[in-house]
Amino acid sequence: MKKSFQSIILAGWLAFAFMPSLWGQTPAFPWPEGKKMALSLSFDDARKSNVDLGIPLLDQYGIKATFFVLPAAVESNLTAWKKAIAVGHEIGNHTMIHPCSGNFIWARERALENYTMDRMQKELIRANEEIQSLLGITPMVFAYPCGQTFIGKGVHTQSLVPLVSEMFLAGRGWMGEAPSDPHYADLAQLTGMEMDGKSFQEILPLIESASKNGQWLVLAGHDTQDSGNQSTYLSFLRDLSEYVNDPDNGIWVAPIGTIAQYVNETRMAIADTTNIPELVRADLGNQLILTAEKGRGIGPDIKYMPDWKAFGWFTSKDKVVWDVAIPSDGEYEAWLEWSVSDEEAGKEFLFQAGNESIRGTVEKSGSWETFKKKSIGKMTLRAGYVQMEFKPAVEFEEEALLDLKEIILKKVD
Incomplete structure (x- = not known):
């Protein structure tokens, strides 16, 4: 069968x-x-x-x-x-x-x-x-x-x-x-x-x-x-x-x-080819993995791309939101996996979780087809439900921010 x-x-x-x-x-x-x-x-x-x-x-x-x-x-x-x-x-x-x-x-x-x-x-x-x-x-x-x-x-x-x-x-x-x-x-x-x-x-x-x-x-x-x-x-x-x-x-x-x-x-x-928003819970390693598949794309032109398992930005009004269950209080390090062309790199992003936020610049990954993973900073989180979102930090016209595959939150010991 x-x-x-x-x-x-x-x-x-x-x-x-x-x-x-x-x-x-x-x-x-x-x-x-x-x-x-x-x-x-x-x-x-x-x-x-x-x-x-x-x-x-x-x-x-x-x-x-x-x-x-x-x-x-x-x-x-x-x-x-x-x-x-x-x-x-x-x-x-x-x-x-x-x-x-x-x-x-x-x-x-x-x-x-x-x-x-x-x-x-x-x-x-x-x-x-x-x-x-x-x-x-x-x-x-x-x-x-x-x-x-x-x-x-x-x-x-x-x-x-x-x-x-x-x-x-x-x-x-x-x-x-x-x-x-x-x-x-x-x-x-x-x-x-x-x-x-x-x-x-x-x-x-x-x-x-x-x-x-x-x-x-x-x-x-x-x-x-x-x-x-x-x-x-x-x-x-x-x-x-x-x-x-x-x-x-x-x-x-x-x-x-x-x-x-x-x-x-x-x-x-x-x-891993379908975008069905759902609550993100910690895995067995106590990591929170915010994949594109579990995020909710909000905005006039944001696209989930199943071939790349990633969200693509096309306006500064686009963002991705996740519902997240934080397992315990503490400091968490955020790792971003993204791709971007050299021409579109350099725009600022904002990753927010309640009152906590990380602001950074989209670095070059080599091409739209080349994904890179890097720590973007740390934030202090409290146990319980929180809504997290990733979005541009500044406005831009008819340009791309990046292709976002996932954000991983690892608790700092």
Whole structure:
């Protein structure tokens, strides 16, 4: 699977690398075979109507879905669930006993407010073991019961997301308000958008929006029957299946785990060629590496250049901003990696972090293609969040400042 994914990634990336995107700096996400979007169908609780009605209908159209199961429910229809796996449907973990907030009266005896992280971890492990024993597979994906991602109450509240991130390839929520962005979404917090009780015409705008923006739409439901509470209607599934099977609509339909694996591998393959601003945290060596990929270009004409993995300046009003988490108080030395032509060298720059700043002159690097790294000075920083920015220190007209690849902050012992 890995080899086929990598070949798809490379082919897709070449095809889409320079298409415009929502951010301007970021290419469109390369879905396989030039698809416009991805779609996953998911169903919770291992309900009997899934194996009786839903799976047979989906099989007619060749569509494979993800089913987040409770082991006891699987055991009551074991033969049918084994058949579902055999034809390519995915099984996910949905805990042992479906704990939810005690605010739901029916969940009071298994309230998340009364859970500890240790208790939840043991329950997820046990559910995996039960599913492995029953079906011969270990789930790679998880759905939060009731879509709730916490345990505890008040000052004792903790997030389940880190645990799910450690144990599973992906975690799906419930009642989300937008599709997931494949460049940016936390795979442990995928949005699950409700399809229970909906007609195809009600869901179609979500599909069209996801297609336009190159997103991943994860639909979530429960029962699969003609009517009823918490039911994804069979009529909806028929209409949806016919629509997504039309190649002109450009939709890649696959289980959550399949798409999550592809997204994860694609991100790694293109990580240093895409500009996705995100919080900069210290690495294992306690360094803060402010790469161009993680910075936010602001200004009338600043450009992120994937071939050079750098930002290029074209006006004095351009700047790059990073959100940074300083690990500890202290003095930090800043190292700049840049390139510039001899003709454009010599302009002054300003690197700021809160009230601290370093002012310097852009030295010659040899050419635009030759990058150089040098210490530009030191600044005293306090632990916590700070916004840092690099910009020209003086105004100039229609000239370049430099090409900026990264700034590294090293704590001075």
